[in-house]
Amino acid sequence: MRFSPVTQLSTRFDSVASDIAERLPDTTAGGPALAAGLGIGHVLVAGWNLTREINEFGAEMGPLMAFGLIGGAGLTVCVLAVRLFYSEFDSKQRWLVGWSAVGGATLFGAIVYISILVRLAEGRVIAEPIFVLSLASGMGAVAGVVVGELYATALQSAAVADRQRDQLEFMQSLFRHDVMNSLTVIQSRAEFLTQDTDGQNNRFAETILEYAQNIVGLADRVERMSDVITGRGEIETSPTELRPIVERQVTPLRKSHEEITFDVDVDEVTVVADSLLEEVVGNLVKNAVEHGYDGSDDFTVSVWTTSTGGRTQLHIADTGTGISEELRGEIFERGTSESGSGFGLFFVETMVDHYGGSVRVEANEPSGSVFVVELVTA
Structure with a gap:
């Protein structure tokens, strides 16, 4: 299996960062202290540069603006370091953020330094290289802290997900x-x-x-x-007949809900799926009955298919209360439901996505909802 350069770089960075973290002291103050030291260093450089420029040019607006930019970047790093100290990150994650600040400052500074060397090699005059280097380094440190925090947050979330998965297993x-x-x-x-x-x-x-x-x-x-x-299992898709699945899911509901009219018109079509397509169809048909039924005598659940361009669309419609427009955009998210756990539709979208298809919900006219499952025709 081949991985993209971005994936390889991320994996390498994770490996190096983990190796460094294992070698560093197990202290929650280390990472914030490293970042704060870097920020203070830039503030001191800003003060030194201000003194030098005032002695050379006098108290003009330029030196003050340079001090504000370099010192502002340093103070921003210090503030972020304080926030890091009071964060919920563990010792290794805090060290990761601290070293990310150092890495960002080094990377940005190195890029500018190399560009200065190129300009000098061309015989050009570089105005105020100290200011440019200091500002680039400071902004790199800020960017490093932000990127480090995002990465540490991702690691934290991954650790929580791993624990939850282990508990579930x-x-x-x-x-x-x-x-x-x-x-x-x-x-x-x-x-x-x-x-x-x-x-x-x-x-x-x-x-x-x-x-x-x-x-x-x-x-x-x-x-x-x-x-x-x-994510522990792999789906092995194969040509799957759609009509028998629909009939198996609708037949018991016909028997248990005689007050509901079921109108089924599914073509003899084969789609790309697996045996869990039974659960997908069953979830949607039961959802139409349980959440769509409004108690009316003419309530109907209709199931039919259409085919276009190598794709088969399975429509499951009801004439009930319908789904609000605001909820349609998020109804497939886990935990989102007008009633129940909200897991069923999340599972439906997950499986259909694995099949290479899509699912959406639309308004039914004059009332109710239509779920449209689009699958690859085998």
């Missing part, structure tokens, strides 16, 4: 272990009862066995869904 494995052990017992007893009973008791046993098998399948799908969401 532990809870999932624990839940799956206990559930599967219980289901194994239920299945074995149900299989025994189906062989040893007849009549109504036999039908009850077969129902227990059927639902136990359904829960086993659900547990497997939840595990795959979790792998996709946490």
Whole structure:
């Protein structure tokens, strides 16, 4: 696998920064002190340059402006260093910010210094090189602190995400272990009862066995869904028939919601997806029933397909209360929902994106909403 130059540079920077952090003292004041020292140094240089220029040119506006620019950059670094000291970063992250300030000052200063050397080699006269070098170095230090803080924040967020993922994996494995052990017992007893009973008791046993098998399948799908969401699993897409999936998701809802009209007109089309497309379609159809139903006698859920340019659009519409325009732009974000956990639609968009497609929600006329899932036609 080949990585882009930006990715390689970021990886190299992370490796070097981590190596430096391991060698530095474990103190929360070290990084802020380093940045503050750099800022104070620029303030002192600004004062020295001001004294030198006043002695040479007198108390004019130019020397004062130069002092303000160089000293201002130094004071900005000092203020950022104080903020860093009171931040929630750990010792290594604070050292990272401190050394980023040094790196920024060195990089900006080196660029200007090289340009000055080139100009001198060409025989040109460079006016006030000390001012230019000091200002460039100071601004580089400011930029270094800002970039360092952004990078440290990213590392902090990544660490939190890793901890949450580890906790999720532990809870999932624990839940799956206990559930599967219980289901194994239920299945074995149900299989025994189906062989040893007849009549109504036999039908009850077969129902227990059927639902136990359904829960086993659900547990497997939840595990795959979790792998996709946490980035631990890879999706292997293949040609998938869309119509049977829609029928399997709509049929039980027809039986359990006889008051709702279901209008299905899905073409015999094959799309690029995997077995979790069942969950995607099921989420959207159930969402139309559970969140769209307004209690009216003519409430209808319609499902149909259209195809254009090698893409298949699956439309799932309802004639219910609809979704406000303000919410449509953020409804697929995790945790955003008019009711419920907000996970279902987040999962839908995640999976459809993995399939190389897209999903959106539109207003239905005269009322309700339409979810449009666009997939690659196989």
